[in-house]
Amino acid sequence: MLVHVRCSFVLLLVVIGCSEWVAPIQTSGTDCNLVSDCVPGQICHRGVCLRSTAPFCGDGRRRDDLLPGAIGYEICDDGNDSDVDGCSNRCVPAVCGDGLVRKDIPIGQIGAEECDDGNVTNTDACTASCQSAQCGDGVLRTDLEQDDTAYESCDDGNDVATDACTDRCRPAVCGDGIVRQDLAAGDPEFEVCDDGNRDNQDACTNACTVARCGDRIARIDIAFGEAGFEECDDGDDDDLNACDNQCVGTYCGDGVLQQGEACDDGNLEDGDDCSAVCGVGAADLVSAGKSWCVRTEDGRVYCWGENVYGEVGVGGTSQRDWAHLIEGLSGVVGIAGGGSRFCAWLSDGSLQCWGLRGWERSLGRPDDLDTSTPGPIDGLENVTMAAVTYLNSCAVHDGGDVSCWGYNRGGQVGTGDTELQQLPTLVAGITEAV
Secondary structure, three states: OOOOOOOOOOHHHHHHOOOOOOOOEEEEEEEOOOHHHOOOOEEEEOOEEEEEOOOOOOOOOOOOOOOOOOOOOOOOOOOOOOOOOOEOOOOOEOOOOOOOOOOOOOOOOOOOOOOOOOOOOOOOOEOOOOOEOOOOOOOOOOOOOOOOOOOOOOOOOOOOOOOOEOOOOOEOOOOOOOOOOOOOOOOOOOOOOOOOOOOOOOOEOOOOOEOOOOOOOOOOOOOOOOOOOOOOOOOOOOOOOOEOOOOOEOOOOOOOOOOOOOOOOOOOOOOOOOOOOOOOOEEEEEEOOOEEEEEEOOOOEEEEEOOOOOOOOOOOOOOEEEEEEOOOOOOEEEEEEEOOEEEEEEOOOOEEEEEOOOOOOOOOOOOOOOEEEEEEOOOOOOEEEEEEOOOEEEEEEOOOOEEEEEOOOOOOOOOOOOOOEEEEEEOOOOOOOO
């Protein structure tokens, strides 16, 4: 079809010599009513889609008559209107970050794109090389919250699960269920085991070490009678304390003399050579005003209560609301109390007292002060018993003699006069006291 023609004078030339004069066009043979009925690059003319031969992007001919920046400038032209190959339908080369995912290069080959989010950020879902972000690609994603399943707190560029950064892109920690293999024994965070929990009393501890008797952690995952069962674990190699070296608890009546036991005859019966509490039960309980002391079978003394004058015997004058062991006082055979002071006689025959000095220095010690710790009463030997009151005290010696001291205005000391007796004095005429 010709828009405008000119013809030669010869009829034959009329047929073969006609030529296009204005904007040559080609028909596609497609009927149309509107331009939208035709493909891009065509017009609708007199009911038929026509394609202009004027230059346009996608015609396969790169224009070189325009400068960069001019409308219609082309860097490339691959002769199609595909937007996902090497040359876009804007006639510019496809590049990673242009927002168009190339489909003309197989995945795995150079230039292939798995994604294209229209930016060159390397730490989001689509990397700067247009590859889908994944754990192990060596790029730490920063676009997700911690509760997202794809969140990464590390990425070491590999899919090894047993190094410092797991194949889930989480830092390796004891208790994650993965035994690290990138460390040597003795290195910090070295793991022998990892059972994936924070239970410290099973086969693998919270330090990722194998549980063993002596590690100071008593296992609770094994039933009594099964191999490895631990009744206790004190973490030492002392076989004679409350927990032996097989992690079995010791007890009074097991027939083994342990620390804290004065005896152990293998039973819990009284009346034989060893008491039901293995010689460490309470033997005597005495009071002195608002304070109390107890002597145990093994010769120790515990005191508690009001302590204004140091009568608890542990130093200081602060009230003690529970029993306190008097350190340094051992081998106690008996104890007596009265008038906010106590006296204890020992297996070596000596007598030690503490607390209120008493009326007119009746504590029996040469100093003139209350004392908060036990001290010996000079001049007394072979003591087998003692009695203490608020005003004075007496002691019985082996053999029957008696010594007394303290307040004496009524002759209470038994010395035949009424003079104050600050120190022990033998009572005349008594020789067979028991």
